[in-house]
Amino acid sequence: MAGNDSRRGGLRKTNKKGATKGSGGQVRRGLKGKGPTPKAEDRTYHAAHKRKVERDRRDRGRHQREMPELVVGRNPVLECLHARVPATALYVAEGAANDERLSEAVHTAAGRNLPVLEVNKLELDRMTGNGMHQGIGLAIPPYEYADVHDLIANAAASKKPGMFVILDNITDPRNLGAVIRSVGAFGGNGVIIPERRSASVTAVAWRTSAGTAARVPVAKETNMTRVVKEFQQNGYQVVGLDAGGDHTLDTYDGTDNVVIVVGSEGKGISRLVRENCDTIMSIPTEGWVESLNASVAAGVVLSEFSRQRRIKG
Template identity: 55%
Template structure:
């Protein structure tokens, strides 16, 4: 009979009783192992605290990846390089191709770089082709660090300290860096105190924007707003009037009576113009009078026309 230790050949050695002993958790290979102390909430699978911790870690890794990909920009071309050095763009290096023709622009760039303590490095033309990504560099390229954007509040304070009625320019979804650079150049030329770009869905101050601005980005502060609509509302609460460029507006830029007041000119994207929320936030929208047959203007051209009109009225 099973379990009968009285029959012949069925005797057990002492201490080999089957089953568990009270408090032992099992014996030998069947013994239970303790789990140890209870882990923290953020280390427990499926715990809300762990999910929050994982999300924070993922965001940190994303920021680190973004920072690692942000490197110096190269401005290519003799005229853009000479203009940027003349304007005092914070550069870290000037690259010259071997055997470059030393015309007036190259001599000015090299002399200005040496005066500003910018290192001048001669490299083979093939290496300069690689560094500039095949851009038309004409044997000259300027290395600039990633742009250090200002805060919207700092730009406003800079405008107030100028002693003139503040005039700012805000871009709503302008994604072409050439347009960004051209708007910055117009803003500097017509007396604007700063430019505001949204953090998302907008061109940044890349080498292309630096080149198009012809160094103007070094003379005028540029701020990055997390939310453009909120930034415009904050500026309005400080006494500025928001004027948006809209081709469908019944008010012409020739009738812009707000030009002499504290103002922020809002320029829409190349295709769809102003977004709905930004348009609703503006105190007034204006259009540029044009002859028939032309639907719209480039964003930077439209911005230059309106800023010129604002500057003309302020001179009067």
């Protein structure tokens, strides 16, 4: 028979597919239910899930905005209270070790009719983002920035030579706070910072300024080149600080209206702002020191210009 012929081509062919013995339980598993259908917002491919993710992101951002800015640490809080920094409440951690600074802070806050709120230490940790608060935090409202035109007008009304600092590419709020403190210490009239890519007056800046941000105005402007030209049109010399300057602090006369432009330690002053400065000035240092921190450089120049003005009388 053809089907039994052992010769090549004599084998019977069949179209059968699949296993010949059982299914290994695959059919039974395939018939088993998969449970209830997940909610649309739980299905990662569904538009409702994307809306949920975006809603959660907005809620987190809203929660973060609602959290108060806190100046923390016993000395900074006390200094801010003495400087009458605008504040909304004083937070004290339950069980915080008492000392003269804590007692004085509570007494001073009460004297200013500020609410003194006792909170759990873990709650204060969460509010501050770390545990370095020393059991105390001063809540401050958002900073109100000045207008650069008002700053120039106020300096002119004082009948004394004006002195301002422009910070360019400074992103560390501690540097901003230190510069604000130096401006206040050496008789400056204010600080100007860019709207973008710059540190702002946050709780960290308040803390570093030791409360002087309450008395030294800070303006935030969108176009720093335009600000430089605005000062020049009002009779100011604009001095940019750079290690390769064509003038040095030893020979520069800072007794007239002057604006000091300070760039970051890494990037320096941005190109357009640098090109519009009247002078690029360097600070003499030991040769093996490459550069100074931005706030240190600003403090050195402010101190020297203040000394010159005192001598001139």
